[in-house]
Amino acid sequence: MNNDNSNKLVQAFSTALEIDPALVKDELKYQGIPEWDSMSHMFLISELEEAFEVEIDTDDVIDMSSVAKAKEILAKYDISF
């Protein structure tokens, strides 16, 4: 497990969604809380791209439906957790 990347991921979610880092769990889902709506999803993508220095494709932006899915998608960009 890569703790550094896990911390970056939690920080990116927390910053983009303006939520407590403790809430960033694998089970957290897109539109599962009021803070994770379509607009904050755009901020989230921006934060993740900046944190991991990747450019996330549109299909992956659409597919990113949970924290667990975000990890799965980022793995495609050679980011391990």
Add this chain to the structure above:
Amino acid sequence: MLLQNKTAIITGASKGIGRAVATLFAEEGANLFLISRDEEALKQLAVKLGSDSNKVSYFAADITDQDAMKAVFSEIRQTKLSIDILVNNAGIMEDAVLQMVTPSLIDKIYQTNVFGLIDASKRASKLMLRNKQGSIINLTSIIGTHGNLGQTIYGSSKSAVIGFTKSLSKELAGINIRVNAVAPGFIDTDMTRKMDPKFFDKNMASIGMGRMGKPEDVARVILFLASDLSAYVTGQVIGVDGGMII
């Protein structure tokens, strides 16, 4: 200077209105990323506009080529410069009465004037999101606002730009990214010089101010929309047509 410490991306930057915008923005202190298919013209322009106080970079790319545009924006992102302005200027105009319109003509015009513009907006606004501020200026046309015979496809592509501008302005207003459009009339560019003389004369006669517009006339309005002078303006379409009536 109105654009000191600002960075702008300009498509279709090598000639006409795009070139005038690049020149004016450089005079106002902006860093520039210039995009066009014409590498040689871009290179010369970049050399001319760069100075100690502003950086000018260029990319030879076709805005309809999504892979190329992905690579361009990836390079822009890697510079870590904050992107403040996008000028979606690249566009093409071809005329045909409806019964002579082919699917390939529709595809060609829409790929550049609509799909390419949407793609560039999507990529640039993503870069603007982090700073929660920015200005996107889309080039439409008086043909998009008023229509014209023989220009159903060009005109409708430019009308699509207006619809896109208005909806995107609402989507991004809450994060302080402004989206506006400029609708030039009859402007002295390569595009209008290729026009059928019959239409050229008719257009000239319809301009209230009695002269063709210059690319610089349009560039100054784009500067207004790019700068903080228009900080509370979004979702607007500003005509730059010298009182032209279609």
